[in-house]
Amino acid sequence: MDKFLQEQILRMSGVNTRKCMKCGKCSGTCPAYDEMEYHPHQFVAMVESGDIDALMQSNSIWTCLSCFACVERCPRSVEPANLIEAVRLAVIRQQNANHLKAQEIPENLEEKLPQQAIVSAFRKYSK
Amino acid sequence: MQKIGVFICHCGTNIAATVDVEAVTEAIKNEPGVVYAANYQYMCSENGQALIKNAIAEYGLTGVVVCSCSPRMHEATFRKAAQEAGLNPYMVEIANIREHCSWIHKDKVEATEKAIILARAAIAKVHLNAPLISGQSDVTKRALVIGGGIAGIQTALDIAEAGFEVDIVEKSPTIGGKMAQLDKTFPTLDCAACILTPKMVDAKSNDKITLYTYSEVESVKGFVGNFEVSIRKKARYVNTDLCTGCGECTTKCPSRKAKSEFNMGLMNRGAIYIPFAQAIPNVATIDPQYCIHMKTGKCGLCEKVCSAHAIDFKQQDEIVEQKYGAIVMATGFNLINLDQFDEFGYSKYPDVVTSLEFERLMNAAGPTEGTLLRPSNHEHPHTLVFVQCVGSRDTSGCGKPYCSKICCMYTAKHAMLVRDKYPDTEVYVFYIDVRTPGKNFDEFYRRAVEQYGVHYIKGMVGKVTDKDGKLIVQGSDLLENKQLKIEADMVVLAAAVEPDPSARSVASMLTASIDTNDFMTEAHAKLRPVESPTAGIFLSGMAQGPKDIPETVSQASACAAKVIGLLAKDHLVNNPCVAQSNELRCNGCSNCEKVCPYGAISYIEKEVNDHGVREVRRIAQVNEAVCQGCGACTVTCPSGAMDLKGFSTNQIMAEVDAICR
Numbered sequence: 001m002d003k004f005l006q007e008q009i010l011r012m013s014g015v016n017t018r019k020c021m022k023c024g025k026c027s028g029t030c031p032a033y034d035e036m037e038y039h040p041h042q043f044v045a046m047v048e049s050g051d052i053d054a055l056m057q058s059n060s061i062w063t064c065l066s067c068f069a070c071v072e073r074c075p076r077s078v079e080p081a082n083l084i085e086a087v088r089l090a091v092i093r094q095q096n097a098n099h100l101k102a103q104e105i106p107e108n109l110e111e112k113l114p115q116q117a118i119v120s121a122f123r124k125y126s127k
Numbered sequence: 128m129q130k131i132g133v134f135i136c137h138c139g140t141n142i143a144a145t146v147d148v149e150a151v152t153e154a155i156k157n158e159p160g161v162v163y164a165a166n167y168q169y170m171c172s173e174n175g176q177a178l179i180k181n182a183i184a185e186y187g188l189t190g191v192v193v194c195s196c197s198p199r200m201h202e203a204t205f206r207k208a209a210q211e212a213g214l215n216p217y218m219v220e221i222a223n224i225r226e227h228c229s230w231i232h233k234d235k236v237e238a239t240e241k242a243i244i245l246a247r248a249a250i251a252k253v254h255l256n257a258p259l260i261s262g263q264s265d266v267t268k269r270a271l272v273i274g275g276g277i278a279g280i281q282t283a284l285d286i287a288e289a290g291f292e293v294d295i296v297e298k299s300p301t302i303g304g305k306m307a308q309l310d311k312t313f314p315t316l317d318c319a320a321c322i323l324t325p326k327m328v329d330a331k332s333n334d335k336i337t338l339y340t341y342s343e344v345e346s347v348k349g350f351v352g353n354f355e356v357s358i359r360k361k362a363r364y365v366n367t368d369l370c371t372g373c374g375e376c377t378t379k380c381p382s383r384k385a386k387s388e389f390n391m392g393l394m395n396r397g398a399i400y401i402p403f404a405q406a407i408p409n410v411a412t413i414d415p416q417y418c419i420h421m422k423t424g425k426c427g428l429c430e431k432v433c434s435a436h437a438i439d440f441k442q443q444d445e446i447v448e449q450k451y452g453a454i455v456m457a458t459g460f461n462l463i464n465l466d467q468f469d470e471f472g473y474s475k476y477p478d479v480v481t482s483l484e485f486e487r488l489m490n491a492a493g494p495t496e497g498t499l500l501r502p503s504n505h506e507h508p509h510t511l512v513f514v515q516c517v518g519s520r521d522t523s524g525c526g527k528p529y530c531s532k533i534c535c536m537y538t539a540k541h542a543m544l545v546r547d548k549y550p551d552t553e554v555y556v557f558y559i560d561v562r563t564p565g566k567n568f569d570e571f572y573r574r575a576v577e578q579y580g581v582h583y584i585k586g587m588v589g590k591v592t593d594k595d596g597k598l599i600v601q602g603s604d605l606l607e608n609k610q611l612k613i614e615a616d617m618v619v620l621a622a623a624v625e626p627d628p629s630a631r632s633v634a635s636m637l638t639a640s641i642d643t644n645d646f647m648t649e650a651h652a653k654l655r656p657v658e659s660p661t662a663g664i665f666l667s668g669m670a671q672g673p674k675d676i677p678e679t680v681s682q683a684s685a686c687a688a689k690v691i692g693l694l695a696k697d698h699l700v701n702n703p704c705v706a707q708s709n710e711l712r713c714n715g716c717s718n719c720e721k722v723c724p725y726g727a728i729s730y731i732e733k734e735v736n737d738h739g740v741r742e743v744r745r746i747a748q749v750n751e752a753v754c755q756g757c758g759a760c761t762v763t764c765p766s767g768a769m770d771l772k773g774f775s776t777n778q779i780m781a782e783v784d785a786i787c788r
Binding site for chain 1: 470520521522524525526585588589590601603608610
């Protein structure tokens with residue numbers, strides 16, 4: 001139980017985990033479910049119980065597609081993807097290193113990549 | 128100067144824990160006019176009331192202030208106690224130091240200060256109180272029930288049983304409501320029609336009950352005991368006295384585009400139709416939107432085949448005016464629209480159906496005559512997935528925040544019936560929680576699992592897609608921590624219930640309050656659950672909140688008991704806090720007459736003596752038997768001539784002054 005980290009995640013994400021009624025619709029709808037060690041509903045439950053370290057060390061924060069299907073379909077407006085993003089940010093801030101630097105983008109670009117995906121990736125992998 | 132006694136209630140710890148009752152007693156005992164002040168643990172108890180009665184006798188009190196809970200709770204109690212001690216009941220005022228003070232404050236110092244201020248305001252008002260005498264009004268011994276589903280039918284039958292006349296107004300062509308559409312009913316699995324249709328027949332044959340089907344309430348005037356209602360009987364274009372219900376016209380009608388409401392749009396009906404074989408009344412109705420004759424002037428086949436000569440294309444709507452003593456809201460429910468839930472593919476895939484549609488697909492009188500077939504290809508389904516809480520317990524804005532209460536049980540029923548009838552099927556139920564409180568309810572659900580092998584999965588469906596003619600149901604299994612993809616033939620959505628859309632407009636006609644979900648509000652959630660806060664309006668069935676058939680029938684009978692209690696009275700004691708007009712101030716503008724919702728104000732020519740000048744003036748006069756004391760006229764009157772007894776402008780200003788002191 002890491003109170004400090006928990007509060008940080010909750011503040012960054014703006015999520016109120018107590019609103020969750022544990023229906024599992026987020027994980028039912030998640031297209032990246034099989035790629036994730038911890039699933040969207042588990043992020044909500046684990047942040048609620050303060051089990052943040054496990055989430056930060058998990059690959060799940062990188063395999064989440066940030067498609068926001070879970071946010072869209074949650075019947076209680078809990079917004080699990082915002083929590084996952086907050087955990088990701090906590091990792092990036094802690095390591096004091098971006099996973100993606102602006103100058104690296106041109107060499108990683110594929111012609112067919114939609115611009116939206118570039119913006120989204122930059123948001124996802126950097127401060 | 129009044130001699131006022133002030134009584135401060137602890138309400139156990141409800142008030143005393145937040146308000147220093149001793150300090151309040153000390154603070155107000157030297158207020159002008161206060162000759163006695165005391166506090167007691169429970170003022171509403173017999174001992175508490177005795178305290179008031181004794182003080183009235185001992186100190187010759189002319190006014191009483193009780194600092195306690197809301198006047199809605201115990202004003203009547205304390206007024207009665209004062210009356211028993213010989214004081215006019217309208218010399219009692221309540222200072223609400225519970226709901227308005229102790230329950231909403233945390234700081235004891237602040238709450239105590241506020242309680243003292245509220246007590247002072249009430250004392251200031253009592254100084255200006257005058258004894259009021261209640262008048263009486265008659266009771267029309269006839270009840271109106273709005274809605275002819277099981278709730279309305281049961282309420283009407285019980286009222287009629289007690290010997291009173293009852294009218295049922297039902298907007299569709301037949302009574303029976305949603306229950307008539309159901310296949311079997313939980314937890315005993317008897318068929319809905321078998322237990323409902325005899326009641327429908329009883330309602331028709333009872334000489335105390337008049338049915339107005341295909342009719343709607345147009346307007347409501349009046350007040351408890353004396354409602355005046357106009358009912359619009361919509362034109363059926365069929366003479367109901369002549370129609371024998373033979374159904375010849377319905378089979379011959381060439382227009383087949385209208386969706387059958389009774390079969391949830393799963394099959395079409397003629398433009399002239401009888402909703403179902405056991406409809407009451409068993410007469411045909413022409414739907415002018417689809418009738419070829421009404422649209423083009425051609426056809427008229429029904430008129431030709433009708434041997435009873437019952438078809439009347441020139442029929443007009445008819446308005447019936449009737450007086451009632453009591454009105455029952457039994458307007459029922461619908462399933463919500465699923466447009467907001469694209470992920471389940473309801474509008475995209477014909478094999479994704481709502482629970483009510485599923486009832487029709489399982490029903491012997493339904494479109495498939497009781498054989499369960501996939502709507503898309505009429506083949507036998509092998510895998511069925513039921514999804515619970517579709518739009519229920521949803522605070523995202525797409526659905527409803529409440530639990531619809533009936534879905535857990537009817538889903539268990541559906542699952543069980545499918546497995547019973549078709550043992551070669553696999554049935555899955557996605558649930559968030561299984562809620563089955565009720566007699567024999569949990570046993571019923573467990574039977575679905577243990578005896579019928581229904582697969583209950585703790586989790587929710589995220590999306591439904593299609594692949595090679597199958598539905599792919601993707602959902603989570605939280606207990607196994609897995610994401611499932613089930614290849615299904617049919618998906619049944621337990622959509623949330625919501626009040627019928629007519630509830631809102633009918634409630635506003637009745638000036639009865641509704642909650643944020645359009646369910647009718649009770650006078651008291653626990654102690655007066657079948658009455659509206661508006662006197663003379665009663666609540667029956669789903670109009671008040673989600674409930675199943677056993678609960679609806681119980682509530683419908685409870686509602687009838689309350690109606691009978693009202694209709695059994697010959698007179699009602701009126702509220703004496705009515706408007707009065709000061710004839711010297713009245714300028715004859717008629718504004719009050721225009722705003723009065725009860726028609727209680729009329730204008731007369733009267734000779735008045737204005738400071739020695741005698742002249743005939745046009746002035747407002749209030750009919751005290753009709754006035755309900757709403758106060759609309761007092762705020763409208765430009766010359767300050769209208770005032771409300773018991774709530775006069777002077778009294779209210781005195782309260783405000785006391786608060787601002």
